[in-house]
Amino acid sequence: MRRRSPAQRALIAAGAVLLALFWFGPFVLVGIGSVIPEGNLLSFPPRWFANPPFLGNYRYIFTGEIPQTYLERGALRSMISQEVRLVPRAMLNSVLIATAVMFSSLTLGSLAAYAYARLRFPGRAATFNFILVSRLIPTVALAIPYYAIVLRLGLLNTHWALIAIYTVLTLPFSILVLTLYFRTIPAEIDEAAQVEGASSLQVLRHITLPLSLPSLVGTGLFTFMLAYSEFLFGLLISTSASTRTLPVTLGTLSTNPDVAWGLMMASIVVGSVPTLILVIPVWRFMVRGLMSGAVH
Amino acid sequence: MGDTTAPRGEAQALAVEQRWSYRWRVARSGALMTLPALLVIALFTIYPFWYALNESLHLSSPILGRRFVGLDNFRNVITSPYFLDAARTTLIFAAIAVPVLVVLGVLVALLLNERFPGNTLLRAGMLLPWAIPASVVGVIWKWVFLDSWGALNAGLYSLGLIDNYISWLTTPWLARFAVIVAFTWSQLPLVAILLLAALQAIPDELYEAAAIDGASAVSRFWAVTLPGIRPMLVIVTLYEILMALNVFDITYAMTGGGPGTATSLLTYYIWAETFKMLNFGNGAALAVVIALLALAFIAAIVRALPKEALLGEHA
Numbered sequence: 174m175r176r177r178s179p180a181q182r183a184l185i186a187a188g189a190v191l192l193a194l195f196w197f198g199p200f201v202l203v204g205i206g207s208v209i210p211e212g213n214l215l216s217f218p219p220r221w222f223a224n225p226p227f228l229g230n231y232r233y234i235f236t237g238e239i240p241q242t243y244l245e246r247g248a249l250r251s252m253i254s255q256e257v258r259l260v261p262r263a264m265l266n267s268v269l270i271a272t273a274v275m276f277s278s279l280t281l282g283s284l285a286a287y288a289y290a291r292l293r294f295p296g297r298a299a300t301f302n303f304i305l306v307s308r309l310i311p312t313v314a315l316a317i318p319y320y321a322i323v324l325r326l327g328l329l330n331t332h333w334a335l336i337a338i339y340t341v342l343t344l345p346f347s348i349l350v351l352t353l354y355f356r357t358i359p360a361e362i363d364e365a366a367q368v369e370g371a372s373s374l375q376v377l378r379h380i381t382l383p384l385s386l387p388s389l390v391g392t393g394l395f396t397f398m399l400a401y402s403e404f405l406f407g408l409l410i411s412t413s414a415s416t417r418t419l420p421v422t423l424g425t426l427s428t429n430p431d432v433a434w435g436l437m438m439a440s441i442v443v444g445s446v447p448t449l450i451l452v453i454p455v456w457r458f459m460v461r462g463l464m465s466g467a468v469h
Numbered sequence: 470m471g472d473t474t475a476p477r478g479e480a481q482a483l484a485v486e487q488r489w490s491y492r493w494r495v496a497r498s499g500a501l502m503t504l505p506a507l508l509v510i511a512l513f514t515i516y517p518f519w520y521a522l523n524e525s526l527h528l529s530s531p532i533l534g535r536r537f538v539g540l541d542n543f544r545n546v547i548t549s550p551y552f553l554d555a556a557r558t559t560l561i562f563a564a565i566a567v568p569v570l571v572v573l574g575v576l577v578a579l580l581l582n583e584r585f586p587g588n589t590l591l592r593a594g595m596l597l598p599w600a601i602p603a604s605v606v607g608v609i610w611k612w613v614f615l616d617s618w619g620a621l622n623a624g625l626y627s628l629g630l631i632d633n634y635i636s637w638l639t640t641p642w643l644a645r646f647a648v649i650v651a652f653t654w655s656q657l658p659l660v661a662i663l664l665l666a667a668l669q670a671i672p673d674e675l676y677e678a679a680a681i682d683g684a685s686a687v688s689r690f691w692a693v694t695l696p697g698i699r700p701m702l703v704i705v706t707l708y709e710i711l712m713a714l715n716v717f718d719i720t721y722a723m724t725g726g727g728p729g730t731a732t733s734l735l736t737y738y739i740w741a742e743t744f745k746m747l748n749f750g751n752g753a754a755l756a757v758v759i760a761l762l763a764l765a766f767i768a769a770i771v772r773a774l775p776k777e778a779l780l781g782e783h784a
Binding site: 181185186188189192193195196197199200202203205206214215216217218219221281282284285287288289292293294295296297300303304306307309310311312313314315316317318319321322337338340341344345348372373374377398401402403404405408409419420421423424426427428434437438441444445448449451452453455 | 492495496497498499500502503505506507509510511513514516517518520521524576577580583585587588590591593594595596597598599600601602603604605607608609610611612613615617618620623626627634654686711714715717718721722723725735736739740743744749752753756757759760763764766767
């Protein structure tokens with residue numbers, strides 16, 4: 174290790190502190206905001222810490238029990254947004270859709286990835302490039318046609334439409350990552366099985382997939398997160414309360430001038446839980462993949 | 470002699486035939502295995518693009534029905550002051566946000582490449598902004614910047630730094646600044662981690678050699694670090710340009726394109742034109758324009774990538 178001068182050490186310390194503030198600051202503020210009674214939040218000058226932490230916002234989201242502080246200040250009662258009560262339902266919708274997308278994207282993705290990694294066939298390079306490039310088209314350019322297609326198929330306000338669209342949006346990623354991973358498995362293992370008379374499909378199922386478990390888990394969780402986070406198509410296609418996804422519910426809530434911000438922030442905390450649980454395995458997989466890819 | 474060559478010829482012919490039938494089987498399974506994914510992607514890429522192109526050449530109205538109008542929609546949107554305004558806003562946004570992201574990304578990657586207590590915590594912390602849905606990123610930063618009782622105003626006031634609250638989200642340039650901050654927050658993790666990966670791939674010997682030659686830290690950066698991460702810098706820059714052209718969720722949740730049209734990026738403008746104004750023809754024409762713009766960038770990315778970097782040598 175090189176020795177550092179005091180100036181260098183100060184620079185590193187200052188950078189680390191600034192970065193920590195930038196990364197974590199907004200989350201801390203949201204957490205604080207979710208436990209401050211509405212009256213204190215809106216007051217000028219600010220009185221954030223005048224009262225002990227208040228959990229009424231969280232209780233309202235799950236039970237519908239209107240927080241005491243809102244009743245006291247009768248005028249603010251209308252600011253309680255009924256839509257906040259839809260957050261748990263929206264989370265369920267998002268989790269269902271994202272789980273289905275994960276499985277369909279992995280199934281179609283691993284089939285194609287095996288072919289791109291191992292088999293020679295006409296159009297291999299051209300179709301691979303087409304798949305990758307297809308994802309670079311701005312989604313907003315696809316929004317109108319997708320809306321029209323879904324409308325014509327009568328799938329507006331269904332989970333099926335979003336599952337299909339998110340599968341298309343995540344497939345290029347799954348195919349790319351799985352192709353790169355499958356190629357790291359020694360081809361001799363495949364060949365040994367082929368000599369025994371196994372078909373490509375059997376090799377994929379009994380040899381390649383079991384050997385690629387870490388990569389499959391990582392890719393699957395990543396597609397889950399992409400599907401869980403998507404906003405534009407969710408906004409266009411699921412407009413009814415029973416099918417609306419979490420990002421759409423939270424994103425449109427914030428444009429409602431009547432929303433109570435304490436509730437808004439409690440919703441963000443609640444809605445972020447699934448992503449935060451998943452993010453650690455995803456990140457480990459991605460960082461490891463990127464680092465080894467760069468070294469190689 | 471003839472006795473020995475004839476069977477060998479037959480064996481060869483048999484071997485050739487076997488190889489051909491093997492190749493045929495491989496090609497068939499390759500095509501069959503890629504078909505489902507290709508069909509789904511093609512259906513949702515080629516058909517929509519054709520649909521948008523077709524729609525952009527027609528005018529649909531509830532009264533007059535649908536009729537062919539040629540390039541009228543394109544003329545309408547390209548000459549519209551709103552379009553020019555949105556295009557200008559998008560260019561300004563990308564021209565500020567992307568360089569800021571890349572410079573900060575290099576700095577953060579350099580920092581995280583050093584050993585210091587808390588490094589692991591910071592690397593883990595990166596995943597938080599990256600993992601949050603972009604619409605929620607917009608909501609979080611809206612709370613920070615909110616004019617009347619946002620966290621930043623309350624904080625600055627409590628510290629005695631300001632006497633009156635600043636109208637962050639209702640002053641055009643401040644609102645643009647706020648959107649850029651939110652975008653940077655959500656994109657910086659990926660940029661920094663990609664650049665960190667590139668940094669760690671630079672061989673230590675290069676630094677040692679530079680140190681022996683008596684190069685200062687700054688000149689080591691210019692002579693060794695920067696050339697080492699240049700390919701990744703190019704990729705990251707182009708990728709972030711695409712991301713900047715794609716921003717929709719953040720502005721939707723944070724500013725709704727406002728104040729006025731100060732933060733109406735092209736994406737937001739297309740969405741508003743189509744689904745608020747219900748002008749599908751113009752919306753489709755805009756979609757075609759932005760898709761062509763993106764294709765130009767895609768071509769640049771493909772050129773920047775080393776040939777066959779992804780598919781391997783035997784393509």
